[in-house]
Structures are given as C-alpha cells and as structure tokens.
Amino acid sequence: MTLVSDDGAYGGPTSVAAGQLEECAARGHDVTLVSLWRGRGPAPARFGSVPLRTRPARSLLPGRFTGLMHPLLVKDLWRSMGGADVVHVHAGRDLVTLTALAVAVLRRTRFVAQTHGMVQPRRSAAVRLFDRLYVPLLRRARACLVLTEQERGAVAGVVGAGGPPLVTLPNGVRPESAGAAEHRGREREVLFLARLHPRKRPEAFVEMAALAHRQVPDARFTLHGADEGVLPQVRRLIAEHGLEGVVSYGGALEHAEAVRAYTRAAVYVLPSVDEPFGMTVIEALAAGTPVVCTDSCGIAEELDRRGAAVVTNGSPRQLADAVCALLNDEGRRQALAAAGHRAVVEAFSVHAVTDRLETIYRRL
Template identity: 25%
Template sequence: MRILNICAYTWAIGGPARIIYDHTTEVLRLGHQVDILSPMTPGEKMYPAPEGARLIPCARTTPISNIYREFSIEMYRYLVKHIHEYDVIHMHGIWHFGSLAPFLIPNKAVLVITIHGLLDQWAVAHSKWKKDLVTFLYQKRLLGKADLIQINNTDEEADVIRYLGYRPKNMVIIPNGMKVPDFTNLPPKGIFRRKMGIAEDEQLVLFMARLNVKKGLDLLLPAFEKIHRQVPRARLVLAGPDDGYQAQAEEFIHKHQLTSRIQLAGMLTDAHKKEALADADLFVQPSYSEGFSISVLEAMTSRVPTVVSDRVGFGDYIRQYDAAFLAPLNPDGVAEGILKILQDKAFAAEVANRAFSMVTENFDIRVVAGRLLEEYKKIKK
C-alpha cells in the first residue's frame, strides 16, 4: 500500500508527529510506502522523517491560516495532482483544512481520520465559535463520510457519540503505540542535571509538553508552590515550547519568588529529552484534554513514576494497572500526588514498574501498527 499522512509534522505539534514517526517506521519495515504531507509556517522546525519515508512540506497560506488552521493552497494543489497515487489518506486531527481537503477532490483512496482527542468536551469548548462554524459547514458530515475513524479509547468513543449523536459504524478503537526500545536504554544519569544546574540531592520534577493551558499548568504551578516548602530540595523543570502560556508561567514564578525552584528549559528533542527523563524523579502532566499523551508514555517507558490526570488518553488502562498517581483536576490533588511520589520511594518504584508493564503489554508499536494496517486492508477500495 501507498499511504499519505496529513499532519502539521513539526516539533512544536508534539505527540501526533511522534505517533506518525513510530507508526511509519513499522509500516515501512513491513514493506509499504509512506509520504507525510505537512502544512507549516516558514521557520518551523520539521520533525525528522523515518528513513525511507518522504516528507513533503507545504506552506500555510496566510492570513487565512491564522484563523482556519493549516489552510494551504500549496497542499491543496499537491493533492489535486497526486491524490490518485495513494491507497490510503490518513488525516490527523479535525477542525483544520488538512482534514477537509481530501474530501474535496475525487479519489479512490481509503480516507482515515484519527481524532487525537479533539472532540473532548474541554477541547470543543476552546475557540468554540470557530468549531461551531466548522461543525455547521462540514465536520459532522465528513466524519460520516470517512471510511475509518480511529479513536484511542472508550472516553474518546463517548466523545464521538456525543458529538455526532450516534455511534458511527466506521469507528474503531486502536491506541497509539510506542517504540519501546527507544526509551529503555537512556543516557547516563547526571547530564541533564549538570546542564540545568540541578544538584544530585535535589528531586527533579519534570513537566514535558507544550506550554499550553490545556496541559494543566494552571494547576501544576500553584500545586508546586504549595509543596516546595515541605520538599525544599524539589526542583520543577518546565520543558516545552511556548504555546500561549509561557508569559503566565513566568509571571507566576516571579510573583511567588520561585525562580530558584522552577526553571523553563524550552523544547527538548531527541537525546536532550532522554537525558531529562534519565534524571527525573517524577514526571507530571495534569492535562485537561489529550488525545493520547505520547510524552506520558515516554516517561512510563523510561520507568519514571508519573502524576497525571485521567484525561491523558488512556486513563482506563492506568486505573487497570494502577500505573500512575491519578490526580483530580485541582491544585491540591496535583500537590498530593507530587508529595506522595517524592516522599514514598517504595510507592514510586511500584508505580513505575506497573506503568512499564502497561506500556509493553498494550502499546508496543509492532502490535498497534499491525492492527491499523489490518483495518486499512479491510476497507481497501
């Protein structure tokens, strides 16, 4: 099969790019062809493409793309010229032009949409007027016309049913996968701490995601302010690109005189990310909304104990395995989780081990990619 993924395939977009990378690596190994069509703003850093895949960047068309995400005349022209070459068109996300364009051009490809958590109630309420307009114009109809809707979990299943008013026959639950070996052999401890000036006896609490309010930073920052006096050697590192919340984070840090306890590390990629995970005592991400948090899976695969909300995309698995401290969405709940992990080493180790078992038993990319390929084949036209 020849497969085309459509996604803003950049470092800043985070999880979806990693998901496509890992899935593509496995699909190529199985003998298929993969292209990645990525609308992007000039200057954005592209995520690396797996060897053997073709990455096709196309410029967003401004100023329209500032209002209607990923609008790109260049992408549309590419599809008009080449869409007939593909067996599968896999669109990642909704609400944007990349998930509309393939439906506007006659083709015989299997049309697949992965929701990536974007029908979660919190996500739908964000920029609601735009989403109401897109819903009115086409979004519900296109989900009904797609040959396959991939969702990650039962929570997302409920989101789709609530949005459409029915359960579509073309919907299948397949979780995202992880290349487990990538995070089982981490760099030596101490590299990231030396770079950040964090002493060996300090406890490193790591947040690694886009600095966006939906990641729960408005809960994490006051939670850390509550507990840092009880754990005076704790240090919080916020690692991720600004996505609308960095100014508020910096204001909070200065207002509460936490500049010596909270550091912003910017976006970490490749080896730098693994160095941070190797040195972390705790990973925290109290998100309001996620499709399927790859950063949390990376931490769990690295055997770092985690404090997360049940909205990270696989809360049902976490409950089944007791694989993390599931914090309620308030500062006190997040603070309780951080304290429990930092102060109870036996509990932290048990949580980390159960999380690793959860990942390896359910989210290995070799199993997940095979399941998705089988779904493609079932409906191949």
C-alpha cells in the same frame, strides 16, 4: 497531518503519526507523511525515518492551527493520494484536514480518519459553518479511529447516525525504549512537558511546585512546551511564590530533546484535565520515568489499575503530595517505573497498535 514543526507545537498527533508510519515502513510498506512545516530552517526531508513532503505553514484564517495552509499543499496531496492504496488522515478541524478529506474523496481513494480527541461537538457559528463542509467529507471515511469511549461519543455526536464505523485504536510507543533508562541516580527534577495551554494547566504545575518545594527543598521543577497563551501567567506565579531558581521554563523541545528530558527527570507530572489520551504520559513511561497525572486523563483508569502511575484529582495539593512521596521513596519510584514498562509493552506498544492498524487498512 496538519503540522510538523521543530518545536513540537502540534503535540501528540504528530508523534503518533510518525510512530505509526515508522512501524509500517519497518514491515515493508511504502509510506509518506504529507504536512505543513513550521520551523527555524527549511523542512527536513524526513521526520525521524519517515519521508516527509511539506510546504511552509501560512496563516490564511484566524486560529493557531485552524487557518494554517499553503496553496501548493493541494498539489502535493493530489499527487500523493493518486498512488496510495490507503490514506490515513490525522483529522482536526482545520483547513489542512478539510483539504485532505476533499482530495481523498475526489481521488476516490480509500481513507481512514483519526481524530485524536480534536473533533468535539461545538456550538459556535464559525464551527457550524465549517462543519457544513467538513462533516459530509468526514462521513465518507471507511473508518474513524478513536482513542477512548469518551471520544467515541464525541465523534458520534459530530458525524451523526449513519457515519463511518468508529474503531478504537490506542496510541503506542516502541517497547524497545520502555524502561530502558535506569531510574536510580537521576536528577531531582520534576518535569512538565506539554503545550502551555489552559487545558494542560501549567499554572497548576507551578502551584504544585510551590507546595512541594517546602517539603523537598533540593528538588527542581522544569516546564517545556510551546506557549499557547499561558506563559505570562506561569512566570507571574513563579515570581509571586519566589520560585526563581526552583521553577524554570526551558521552551519547546524537539522530539530527541524531549526523550532526553524524560530520561533525566525523576518524576513526570501532567496536570491536564479532560486529556483524551496523554501521549506524553506514555512517552514518559517508555523512558522509565514515574508519572503523576489526573483522573480525567483518558488512560488514567488503565494506568491506575496496573499500578503504573499515581492518579490524582488534579489539585495542586494532591499533585504535590504525590510528587513528594515519590521523590522521598526510591523503591516506590522503581516499582512505578517497572509497572509503567509493563503497561507500555502489554497495552501501549506500537507493534500491537500497528497490527490492528494493518488489519483496518486491509479491510479497506
């Protein structure tokens, strides 16, 4: 994994990796997560219950994650892979992934790559130069795990004909927590919890809040997540709409704090466009929180079919209408939470995902 941090900056891939490893460990496998670390203090020995081997993240090249590396991580990867039956690379386009793939090839260790929607066709000169090293290594994977058919097409466009088998593997959460929190009596809070990145559209959340506040004046709207350049615009919009005290930014959260935030909220909103999967959507459903998302979220069609989320076109008006309807209808919120619980258990359980993952590993 490229990065583990105390602010969850790397997003869904980190929680997916930890969830998979925790479930594998529960089944008796010996697991280790190797990654860079960034935080206010020294790296923990474990990430959740997973043994963690890290080095401090250093920026060797431009880019938020692309250029992060530490020279001694090469030694850690070499030692870890030497005793491994299988290596699972959570693959972005970055120096850590490039190094991990190279070490796995040199070690002749069987490996799979899981791209999390991060490997897309790109035309820039820098990406083309990087891919001259990266793509031949990625093609050596025994399998490449993709979330959706859309991602399958994107990865195929990068690795080309004759690449590794592309195997669909959804993300999952623990069903024990799904729907565990009683929805009745929650605060009148609407939550955004994601990176403050243009694709996540936190500014659309603020525009939605301005519209919804007129209809539901006692509701409050909270954004959490690491800033990736959009926070100044978010704050400007809050001031322009006079929403101080109504909309607030609470910074990034560690995983345990994020779970509490989901549980406290009445509605979770993800205005993101072209979201490959939407791990925060599944985490919110697992906390028993009704979800409003957009039709370009990778799992929107499945959730809509199950009646497990309110799917919109992503406009602030449709988002606001959906949020107001839920805040004003306790029964609808309860029904949506129950459907979300069923969706997690039946389609997005980490147990079912790991069953498939073990089968993939054994085939190696």
